[in-house]
Amino acid sequence: MTTPSAESGVRPAVVVVSATSADILMAEFERYARDYTITCAGSAIEAITLLSRLRSDSVPVALIVTESELPDMNLLEALSAFRSIVPTARRVVGIHWSNFLVHSETLRPALQKGKFDTFLLIPRGPRDEEFHYAITELLSDWGATVAVPEVEVLRIIAPALTPLTMQIRDFLERMGMPYRTYPPESPEGVQAAQFLYADDESARPDPAPHPLVHSLRGPGTEVIAPTTVRDVAVMIYGRPSDVEVDTVVDLAVIGAGPAGLAAAVYAASEGLSTVVIEKEATGGQAGTSSMIRNYLGFPRGISGMRLAQRARTQALRFGARFFTGWAVDSVRTDDPAAPYRLVTEGGDVCARSVLISTGVAYRRLGVAPLEGLVGLGVHYGAAMSAAREMEGQDVFVVGGGNSAGQAAIHLARYARSVTIVVRRPDLTATMSQYLIGEIAFNPRISVCGSCEVIDGGGTGRLEWITLRDRNSGSEDRRPAGGLFLLLGASPHCEWLPDGVERDPNGFLLTGRDVPRERWTGDVPPANLATSEPGLFAAGDIRSGSMKRVAAASGEGASVVPLVHAWLELLRRNEIAS
8 A cells, every 4th residue: 555654755866877968967957956866877887876775775766867878888788777676767868969860760769669768869058948848747757657646635544455445546546636545543544534523423433434535625624435436526526416507518528538538628619518427537548548659749658647637627728517427327319408418316417419439448357256356456447556556566467459558568667577468369460569569678578378367366355367378278377466457348338329329349330330221311420420410429439440549539529510510400490490
C-alpha cells in the first residue's frame, strides 16, 4: 500500500551526466532546484555510482539527463545500466548543436525502441523554453505515474488493498485526482472516521466500514463509506439530477472515450448544447494507457489519462457538461418532449440527438478461480494504480493489442519480470511495430506465444497461474504477483432500443452497413448514423471501426456536421407542422 511517508521530506533527484557541458546543464536546471535535488556526474561510471547511492538512500530519481557522448562508456550501454538501477526515471539525451544532425540520426532507432525517452538540443543561451517544455512534460509524466502526490485532493482510508479500494484508486488515477492511501489507525484515518460519525458517534459500527473516502476540496470536508466506485464519482461530480438539465439539449454523448470527447469539444465549440454521460472514468480504455506514442502532435508521447483530461477541460471551456459515474440504462424514443430521453439511476437527460461512443469492454477470461481474485492481483485493463504494487513481482499481461503492449512497458518499470501471453504465435499481427521494438529491447519483458492462461490461485490474493501451450498441450505452473487481462473487444449496447441495428458480434451498424430495408428510399444513412434517425455511433462500438485513438477522435469530430444536419431537419419539420 502506498503511504504518505514514502517520500516524506525527500526531494526527488535530477541527475545530469556530462563531461563537457556540466556547467551549462546545471545552470539550466537551477530553475528546478526548489522542488528537485540537482546532482551531476562527470562520467557514466560516476553516474552509476551516484544512482546506486540514491537508490540505497531511498531518494527517488525523476530524471536522468546525459550528453550524447560519454568519456568512459557507450551511450546506449550507459542508458541500459541507468535503467537497470532506476527503471522509473525518465531518460533524456542532450545533443550539442554541432553534432545534432549526425547524433540524432544515429540515436533515432534507439529512441524508437524505447532505450530513452527523448533527445534534445543542449541550450545555447537563456530562456530555451522548447528545451524546458520537454523537460517539464517528462517531469509531469513522472510525477503522475511514479511519485506520491504532494497535494491531496482525496484520502482513501483502508486497512488493506481490497478489490473496492483498488477500483477506487484506479478511478481516481484515470480522472487525474491526486490522492493518498492511509491505514485506519493513522491520524488521517482517525480524523476521517471522526468526521463520518461527527453527528452521532453511537452510530459507528464495530468494526468500522472500510474503505472511507475523505474529500479535502474546498473549505469544508466530506467523508463517505462507499460501496461502489459510483459513490465516489457522485461525491466528486454529482448526479445528473443534481444539475438542472431542464431543457432538451442538442446533443447527448454517451461515453467519454476519445470519440465522445472529440464530439463534445467540437459540438460545444460550435454552440450546440452538449451533455456527456460516462459510467466510469473519462478516457475509456484509452484513458488507462500509460503512454501513447503514435498520437498526432505529441512527439514525446502522452498518457491516456492526460490526453483525456485535456480534452475534457477543452470541452468544459466551450460549455459542455459532464456527468460521471452513471450508466445509461435505456434510451426512450416515446417521449413527446424530445426525440430521445436517456434514463439513468441519477436522473434523465432529454436530447434532440444522441451519440453512442461507449467503446467496448475487455472480454472475460472465464477461469473461475481467477475471476474470484479480480482486484486482488487480477485486473481487467491496464489498472495503472496497481503498477506500483508490482515492484519485485513476476507479472503477466494477457493480450496482443497496443493496450497490452503499453501496459507491459509501464509494468516493467516496477515488476521483476513481465510476460505477455498471446494465443497467436507472436505480436506482429496485432500490435504496432514501435511497441514490438520497444518490448523486444526491454530485458524485463518476454513474450509467450501460442499460450493461454487456464488456471491460477492464491491465499487471499493471486500467487500463481498455469499456462498451457496451445501447440503441445503442455502445462506450466508459474509464480505470479499480478495478472493483467486485456483480451479484446466486447460490445455492450443491449440497453439501446431493439430497432438499432447491430452486426452479428453486437457492434452498431452505421451508414451503408445498415440493412437496405432501413434506408430512406435508396439513400443509406450518413456514414456515422445508425438505423435510428438522430442516433449516431463513433469509436470502437461502431462496426468496422479502426480501434485506434486517433480514428475514434476523428469519428467523434465527424459526427458534429451530421448532428447539425439532423437538427436543421427537426427545425424544418417543426416549422412545417
